[in-house]
Amino acid sequence: MANKFYITTPIYYVNDIPHIGHSYTTIAADALARFNRRLLGENQVWFLTGTDEHGQKIQRASDEAKLTPQEFVDKVMVKFKELWVKLDISYNDFIRTTEERHIKVVQKALEILYKSGDIYEDTYEGWYCTPCETFWPETQLVDHFCPDCHRPVERISEKNFFLKLGKYQQDLIKYIEEHKNFIRPDFRRNEVLSFLRLNKLEDLCISRPKERLSWGIPLTFSPGHVTYVWFDALINYMSAVGSFDEKNNYISKWWDNETEVVHLIGKDILRHHAVYWPIMLMALQQAGVKGVKLPDTIFAHGWWLNKDEKMSKSRGNVISPLFMADKFGVETYRYFLLRDLPFGLDGNFSEEAFIKRFNSDLANDLGNLVYRTLTMVEKYFQGVVPEFSSSGERVKEIAAKLAALPKEVENSLKAESDFNFVRALENIWEKINLANKYVEETKPWNLAKENKTEELKNFIRLLVEAIRKTGAEIAPFMPRTAGTINEELGSGTIKKGKPLFPRIEDQKPKK
RNA sequence: CGCGGGGUGGAGCAGUCCGGUAGCUCGUCAGGCUCAUAACCUGAAGGUCAUGCGUUCAAAUCGCAUCCCCGCAACCA
Numbered sequence: 001m002a003n004k005f006y007i008t009t010p011i012y013y014v015n016d017i018p019h020i021g022h023s024y025t026t027i028a029a030d031a032l033a034r035f036n037r038r039l040l041g042e043n044q045v046w047f048l049t050g051t052d053e054h055g056q057k058i059q060r061a062s063d064e065a066k067l068t069p070q071e072f073v074d075k076v077m078v079k080f081k082e083l084w085v086k087l088d089i090s091y092n093d094f095i096r097t098t099e100e101r102h103i104k105v106v107q108k109a110l111e112i113l114y115k116s117g118d119i120y121e122d123t124y125e126g127w128y129c130t131p132c133e134t135f136w137p138e139t140q141l142v143d144h145f146c147p148d149c150h151r152p153v154e155r156i157s158e159k160n161f162f163l164k165l166g167k168y169q170q171d172l173i174k175y176i177e178e179h180k181n182f183i184r185p186d187f188r189r190n191e192v193l194s195f196l197r198l199n200k201l202e203d204l205c206i207s208r209p210k211e212r213l214s215w216g217i218p219l220t221f222s223p224g225h226v227t228y229v230w231f232d233a234l235i236n237y238m239s240a241v242g243s244f245d246e247k248n249n250y251i252s253k254w255w256d257n258e259t260e261v262v263h264l265i266g267k268d269i270l271r272h273h274a275v276y277w278p279i280m281l282m283a284l285q286q287a288g289v290k291g292v293k294l295p296d297t298i299f300a301h302g303w304w305l306n307k308d309e310k311m312s313k314s315r316g317n318v319i320s321p322l323f324m325a326d327k328f329g330v331e332t333y334r335y336f337l338l339r340d341l342p343f344g345l346d347g348n349f350s351e352e353a354f355i356k357r358f359n360s361d362l363a364n365d366l367g368n369l370v371y372r373t374l375t376m377v378e379k380y381f382q383g384v385v386p387e388f389s390s391s392g393e394r395v396k397e398i399a400a401k402l403a404a405l406p407k408e409v410e411n412s413l414k415a416e417s418d419f420n421f422v423r424a425l426e427n428i429w430e431k432i433n434l435a436n437k438y439v440e441e442t443k444p445w446n447l448a449k450e451n452k453t454e455e456l457k458n459f460i461r462l463l464v465e466a467i468r469k470t471g472a473e474i475a476p477f478m479p480r481t482a483g484t485i486n487e488e489l490g491s492g493t494i495k496k497g498k499p500l501f502p503r504i505e506d507q508k509p510k511k
Numbered sequence: 512c513g514c515g516g517g518g519u520g521g522a523g524c525a526g527u528c529c530g531g532u533a534g535c536u537c538g539u540c541a542g543g544c545u546c547a548u549a550a551c552c553u554g555a556a557g558g559u560c561a562u563g564c565g566u567u568c569a570a571a572u573c574g575c576a577u578c579c580c581c582g583c584a585a586c587c588a
Contacts, residue, residue, distance in 0.1 A: 013588040052588065126586095134587070165585095187516060191583050194514045204586060230586075271585065342524085346581090353523090356537065364550060372547035379546070426536090440552040445545065499548050 002260035002296075004044045004253075005036040010265050011050040011095060011236050014076040015057040018083050020304050020311065020349065021266060023321035027334050028301065028343065029264045030089045031421065034476035035413055046254045048240050049084070050095035051077045055229040056134075059215040069215045073098060083321060087330055088479055095240040097217075097232055105239035106232055107220050109284065110206075112248055114221050116287035118164045121222070124205050125157040158209055161225060165201040168279045168286075172196060175278065175294065181415045183274050184299045185344040188267065192274045204276060206231040234277045237263065237295070250284070250291035261295040262415065270300040297415040302346040304337075311349075319349055331478040332358050332501070338421040338477055355504050365432050366474075367501035370485060372439070373463050374496040380448055383494050385464050386457040395462050398438060402469045405431055409473050421477070428473050435466040464489055 009025045012018065026049060033047035053073040062072035077096060084091060095102060113119040126135040129146035136146060136153060146153050173196050176182055176189065183189040207225040208216065216226030242252025255261065265273050277295075284292045303310065306317040325333045336357050341347035377383060391399075405427060411417060412424035438459075447456040467489055475482035481500060488495050 010588075015588080055588080057588080136587080187582080190515060195583070195585080198514070199585075202585075206586095228586080229588075233588075266588090267582085269588065270583095272588085275585085340523090347523090353537095359548095360537065363548060368548055368550050370547095372551080374547090376546050436551055439546075440544075443544080443546095448546090501548080503548055503550080505549095 002258055003040060004046075004256075004259040005033075005040055005262070006046045006241065006254040006259050007033050007036075007048070007262045007264065008237050009049040010263075010269060011052040011097065011233055012080060013052045013055070013057070014073050014080070015061045016313070017076065017079050018321060020319045020321050020324075022080070023083065023087060023333075024304060024337050025264050025266060025301065026084065026089055027087060027337055028419070028421065030087075030091070031334075031338060031476045032262070032264075032413065032419060033090060033092075034479065035409075038476070039410065046093070046241060047091045048093050048095060048237070049089070049091045050093075050236060050240065051080055051097070052229070052233045052236075053077070053096055053098045054216045054226075054232055056213055056215075059213065062215075070098065086322065086325055087334065090479075093240055095236050097236060101243070102236060102239040103217050105243055106217050106227060106235045108244045108248070109235055109238075109280075110227065110231070111220055112244075112287050112289060113163065113280075113283055114161075114219075116283070118167065118283040118286065119161050119206065120164070121159060122162050122203075123157050124160040124162075125155065127153040128156045129153045158212075160205050160209070161207040161219065161222065162203040163206050163231070163276075163280065163283065165204050165276070165279050168282045169196060169201045171282060172275065172278055176274075181297050182294070183270075184297055184415060185418045188270055188274075188300045188344075192270065195271075196275070201275070204230075230272055230276060231280070234272065234280065237261075237277075238292075242291070244289075248289055250289055252291065255291065255293065257293065260297070260415075261293075262297045262299065263295050264299050264301065267300040267302055270298070273298045273300075299344075299415070299419060301344055302341070304341070304349045305346055306349060308348060324354075328354065328358065328504075331481050332362060335362065335425075335478055339425045342422050343419050358501065359503050361429065362501040363499075363503040365429060365436065366481075367499050369432055369436055369439075370467055370488065371499045373460075373467060374488060374494055376444060377460060377464065377494050378496055380444070380456055381460065383496070385489075385492050385494065386461055388461050389454050389457055391458060394438075394441075395458060398434065398462060398466065401434060402431060402466055405469060405473055425477065428470050431466060431470050435463060435470075438463065438466070 007029050009029045012022050029047060029049070033045055037045045051073070053069075058073060059069055062069040065072055067075070073096070081094065084094075097103075110119065127144075128135050129151060134146075144152055173193065176193055176196070180189075183192055206228045207219060207222070208228055210218070210224050210226055213226055216229070217232055219225045219227065238250065238252065238255060241254040242250055245251050253259075263273055277298075281292055281294050304319070305311065306315075306319065309315060309317060311318045321333065332354075336354050339361065340353060340357055377385060408427040409424045412420045412427060417423070442455075442459045444456055444459055447459065467485060471482050471485035471489070474485070484497070484500060488497055
């Protein structure tokens with residue numbers, strides 16, 4: 001089985017600053033990367049993110065900013081990197097599609113497919129909106145006007161290069177049918193399957209003439225063309241972790257059969273990842289390239305909505321990850337995104353829900369448990385965690401439940417469980433609640449009064465153990481909190497600090 | 512008749528495959544406790560399980576029909 005884990009986010013398109021959706025995918029990927037590092041070993045995991053820096057939109061945005069495209073992407077790319085530092089994203093590599101290592105792999109892949117015949121030259125015809133610089137499919141046109149700017153479109157045709165999709169359609173259907181984890185969640189898998197079964201795939205135009213789009217990777221076999229942005233972008237998953245050798249075989253430590261390859265994406269780009277990308281890989285295999293496999297799992301998650309509406313710049317309802325992290329803390333932000341919304345579904349984002357989650361889960365359950373425990377160790381044992389002296393039935397029972405936790409979390413975070421963060425966190429919080437109940441049923445304040453020192457020792461010892469165990473499990477989701485808990489309670493002598501999560505009181509004026 | 516998912520106490524969800532006490536979290540109310548961040552623990556109230564018909568001793572769960580909501584329907588990150 002796989003003993004390595006390679007996880008990716010999409011490379012983000014840098015025509016604008018990062019929003020909540022970018023941070024959602026990246027935080028989820030980070031939690032999985034951190035979790036698997038602990039499970040498989042620090043060096044057995046590779047976590048890739050990056051930026052997609054070519055294409056018309058960027059060309060246009062840079063014109064507006066009166067910068068060259070390169071200057072423009074250099075500037076915007078930094079915003080992403082800064083945000084990932086802020087959010088404690090532990091990526092191993094950050095790829096940019098303007099980097100030499102990427103360009104080389106893209107060009108080589110195109111060459112191979114051109115030689116094998118799966119990429120061929122033909123005429124592309126379509127309805128084109130010149131001001132928007134966009135081709136529109138017939139079905140989206142409003143009469144004969146651009147659906148975006150409502151100006152008339154014109155029929156143009158030009159020489160371009162195409163990838164044979166139809167050739168691999170049946171193979172892809174078969175592959176998806178045989179690999180339950182290839183597309184997750186299930187309903188997305190069904191969507192892709194029914195799309196593939198009911199439509200005949202037309203070949204994909206993968207180039208643009210240079211005069212229409214100069215900001216892209218030139219085709220080596222046709223200098224007048226650059227690659228279309230998707231062909232360019234998808235290959236990042238390979239170009240970042242490997243390269244072609246002189247025999248045109250792909251060499252990579254992270255794209256072999258010992259590695260579980262996982263692409264985390266938003267539902268909006270499922271088609272590209274679940275259809276175009278696997279077919280590109282199949283075409284490379286067909287061309288005789290060794291070392292190429294299909295990814296193990298493509299997981300499409302849902303969207304965060306604002307009052308049931310999609311967040312968008314034009315609606316002006318976008319929530320900024322920087323703002324939320326500054327206002328409520330990075331840890332809370334990470335926790336909320338992973339806990340409040342089942343991974344895969346859409347859900348609403350609101351500050352009310354955020355504060356509720358914070359107060360009940362973090363302040364009341366976790367923070368308070370840690371704090372009350374610290375106080376008791378201080379008060380009853382002068383800050384030194386006592387040793388076990390004996391253990392009763394209840395102690396064994398609780399210890400057994402704690403021992404089961406790592407496996408529960410592991411099962412919840414598997415691909416076949418849809419990387420169920422909500423369940424994993426519920427697994428952990430079950431133990432936190434158990435610890436809180438344990439305090440109530442033991443009533444240590446009575447034990448102290450009655451001088452039942454042995455019982456008190458065992459109680460405190462187990463309580464501390466419970467917090468250490470749950471604290472360790474929290475680490476992938478809230479690394480800093482786990483670190484603080486470890487500092488305060490990890491050794492024999494405690495270090496009591498401020499409460500981890502001070503409650504947020506509502507600002508209703510008091511009468 | 513394009514394909515698919517869904518409508519469960521105030522809110523968000525589980526349960527539906529394999530019919531048989533409708534469960535969880537939050538909220539509300541009451542009580543307990545004092546180690547703790549007005550926190551923690553216990554208990555209670557609150558649901559014709561979208562609607563109608565049917566199968567069955569028995570249906571949230573199976574069948575048919577109707578209403579409503581959402582996703583996908585290709586080259587647009």
